Amino acid sequence: MASPMSAGTFLGKLKAEGARLVEVDGWRTHNRAGHGPWGPVHGVMIHHTASTGTAKSVKMCWNGHPDLPGPLCHGVIADNGTVHLVGYGRANHAGRGDGDVLRAVIAEKRLPPVRAADTDGNVHFYGFECVNLGDGKDPWPEEQLEAIERVAAAICRHHGWTERSVIGHKEWRLGKIDPKGFTMDSLRARVHDRLK
Secondary structure, three states: OEOOOOHHHHHHHHHHOOOEEEEOOOHHHOOOOOOOOOOOEOEEEEEEOOOOOHHHHHHHHHHEEOOEEOOOOOEEEOOOOEEEEOOOOOOOOOOEEOHHHHHHHHHOOOOOOOOOOOEEHHHOEEEEEEOOOOOOOOOOOHHHHHHHHHHHHHHHHHHOOOHHHEEEHHHOOOOOOOOOOOOHHHHHHHHHHHHO
């Protein structure tokens, strides 16, 4: 079982992996404390925002929606590869997903199909929202894909995880399609190569 990093360690690990960071004021203590636990952590979850524009997407992920308060992730990855840190601790990003998927992530095995919504993923996953419409047509610039690779590898490296601990929201929760526009297997291959 892995305890979450401190906010300072998290920041340092992302910097050490070469991520370009913007620290949004107050990110270190912006979380959903009091609404459930944060940790033990077992993986990194990747999402798309279904929005355009960095400033608008960062604001949305900080504030959340009327029915889902922010933060909606730990970092927002812009299409230019800059990672905007918007929260740390429990965040409303994963929702309820499949416990069998979580067990596969912990064991670092191939993921089973999503069948259930019986486990709170906000407890167990670091989350990154990536600015993209998620329509399968909006392009994923190389700078953005590399930034996703870097943040995922940084967290895996710290915890001693392999690329198998990196999953997409669609691999966790029924009815989700994100991230759309690249395959998670291709991202995991990139993380694998970086960890080597």
